[in-house]
Amino acid sequence: MLRIVIADDELPIREWLNYCLKDKNTKLEIVGIASDGLQAQDLAVKEKPDVVIMDIRMPKMDGITAMKNIKKVLPQTEFVILTNYADFSYAKQAITCGAKEYILKSELRSSELIEILAKIEEDRSTQYDRPRIADQLERAVQKTPTEYSGDHLDNNNQFIEKALIYIHEHFDKTISLADVASQVYRSPEYFSRLFKEVTGENFSIYLINYRLTQARTLLINTDFKITDIAYRVGYQNPSYFSRIYKKYMGITPEDERRKNSKTAK
Numbered sequence: 001m002l003r004i005v006i007a008d009d010e011l012p013i014r015e016w017l018n019y020c021l022k023d024k025n026t027k028l029e030i031v032g033i034a035s036d037g038l039q040a041q042d043l044a045v046k047e048k049p050d051v052v053i054m055d056i057r058m059p060k061m062d063g064i065t066a067m068k069n070i071k072k073v074l075p076q077t078e079f080v081i082l083t084n085y086a087d088f089s090y091a092k093q094a095i096t097c098g099a100k101e102y103i104l105k106s107e108l109r110s111s112e113l114i115e116i117l118a119k120i121e122e123d124r125s126t127q128y129d130r131p132r133i134a135d136q137l138e139r140a141v142q143k144t145p146t147e148y149s150g151d152h153l154d155n156n157n158q159f160i161e162k163a164l165i166y167i168h169e170h171f172d173k174t175i176s177l178a179d180v181a182s183q184v185y186r187s188p189e190y191f192s193r194l195f196k197e198v199t200g201e202n203f204s205i206y207l208i209n210y211r212l213t214q215a216r217t218l219l220i221n222t223d224f225k226i227t228d229i230a231y232r233v234g235y236q237n238p239s240y241f242s243r244i245y246k247k248y249m250g251i252t253p254e255d256e257r258r259k260n261s262k263t264a265k
Contacts (some may be wrong), residue, residue, distance in 0.1 A: 002121050005032045005047060007040035007054040007066070008082060013105065017053060020110040021117075028117060037061025044070045049077060051120060053113075056083040056094060064097055071098050078120050082108065091248050095205040096196075104247055159184040160198040163191070171211050172234045177203045211235070212248055219257045226253045 006017045014033055022030045031047040034040035038060040044052055052070065056063040067079050080101045081094040091102040101116050166183045167175070180203070181191035195203050211233040218229045230241035246252045251259070 001027050001029055002051055002117055003029050003031045003047065003049045004117075005034065005040065005044050005049040005052045005054075006030060007034040007037070007043075007052060007058065007063070009035055009055060009058045011035075013055070013082070017113075020113065027121070028114075035059075037063060037066040041066045041069050044077065045073050048074060051078045051080065051100075051117060053080045053082065056081050064093060067094075067097055067099065080113070080116060080120075092201075092205055092209070096200075096202045098202075102247070107243060107247065156194055157198060159186070160195060163195065164199075167207060167210065171207065171214065172232055174234065174236070175207070208244070208248060212245055215241070215245065215253070216249065216256060219253055220260045226257070229253070 004021060006014055006021075008014050008017070014035070018030055018033060021028045031049055032043040034043050035058075037054075037058040040052065040054055040058070040063075041061060044066075052067070054063045054066065058066075061069075063081060067081075070077060070079075079094075079099045080103065081099045082103055082105055083094075084105050094102050100120055103113070103116075163180050163184050166180055177192055178188045181188045184191065186194070192203055195201070195206075199206060201209075215229055215233045218224055218232060219226070222229075224232070226242070227238040230236075230238040233241070235241035235244070242253055245256070249256065
């Protein structure tokens, strides 16, 4: 069962989330509801929830700051960020700081939120039951005094560079952090930390950004159908591709093409 804190300064949103999650899913427990960022921070530290569903802009303390503060005390707590702003910079900041998902309030659906929470629960279960090979890989890359040398840093950069090459060559396929980590012989946990250290980006946000950038190029420079473009950049569900494009790029694929397409002129 996931223990959840809801934090939003809009009463209707708080009530709707509470209704959807508390009354419709017995595997979720709402342990607290906050109306501002400071209250959310204090409530999370007190209740130690598994997940915090939080608005990005709230009184007294914004969601990003509250998330950072909570993460310092409760590093295992996951965050789902809600916002009214369809701006990729917000998404990038939120996910880089540790958010599991970034959802526009205008597109928020109870079924989608419950799916996200189910995936978080699944991921947490997997994390607590890691395969033996992952443990072996983690031990194999434990830092020793000699690994703080410049050669070690160069090696880290080299295997992250190899990972980036793999991402750029396979972004059109279904790939995960674990898939890429295995290409450089690192555990997913270690690879995730080092990827962010070297690139300054969270793996998931980097992959989304790269895919959508490639999609934008295809939308502007080709006459491929939007469905085909979705498949070409790694999304097997064209409807989901359209939603995520709008969420992160702030414009629908159709409007992107209509506004900027060279082939339409």
